[in-house]
Amino acid sequence: MPIPQIIRINPLDLQKNTAIGISLPFGSQTNNKLFNLTYSTKEQIKSNLINLLLTSKGERVLNPLFGCDLKKTLFENINPINDNNIRDIIISSTNIYTPEITISNISINNLPDENLVNITIDYILNISGNPDQITIQFQ
Numbered sequence: 001m002p003i004p005q006i007i008r009i010n011p012l013d014l015q016k017n018t019a020i021g022i023s024l025p026f027g028s029q030t031n032n033k034l035f036n037l038t039y040s041t042k043e044q045i046k047s048n049l050i051n052l053l054l055t056s057k058g059e060r061v062l063n064p065l066f067g068c069d070l071k072k073t074l075f076e077n078i079n080p081i082n083d084n085n086i087r088d089i090i091i092s093s094t095n096i097y098t099p100e101i102t103i104s105n106i107s108i109n110n111l112p113d114e115n116l117v118n119i120t121i122d123y124i125l126n127i128s129g130n131p132d133q134i135t136i137q138f139q
Contacts, residue, residue: 008127023047024054042125045100046134049121052097053090053136068093074117074138083108090121100126115139 019037021044026035038044055067068089076082087106094103105122120135 008129020044021047024050041100041127042130042132045098045125046132049094049098049101049123049134050136052093053119053121066097070119070138083110086119090119094123101132102126104131 016039019039020041021038023036023038023043024047038047052066053068053070056071057067057069058064060066070086070089073082073086073089086108090106091103094101101123103121103123105120107118107120107122109118109120111117117138118135119138120133122131122133124131
């Protein structure tokens with residue numbers, strides 16, 4: 001006898017033509033809109049996570065603790081200790097400000113000769129259990 005599976009869906013995802021939020025980056029060259037809208041919680045959670053990672057603490061009005069301060073840590077010497085600090089900052093900030101996800105892996109790829117740092121975050125959406133990933137490049 002097959003075991004029944006429970007599939008959890010956010011009620012906002014059932015409303016097909018209703019926008020949930022605004023995606024990043026702002027604006028689009030293809031449709032000349034100032035804001036691109038998101039129509040699923042998966043898209044909105046990804047935009048919220050990108051917003052959190054790119055915001056420095058003290059930058060957001062009326063919420064000075066919001067953000068990750070990644071830009072400050074990226075200008076320190078590249079070493080495994082700094083990479084662990086970046087991981088700790090990302091995990092602690094996402095636990096507070098994006099509780100909708102669980103981070104499964106953080107990969108930091110330092111390219112000092114090109115002045116690049118790529119941060120890839122693998123995460124799982126808590127409500128549905130679906131995996132997703134974002135990559136942010138700092139130059």
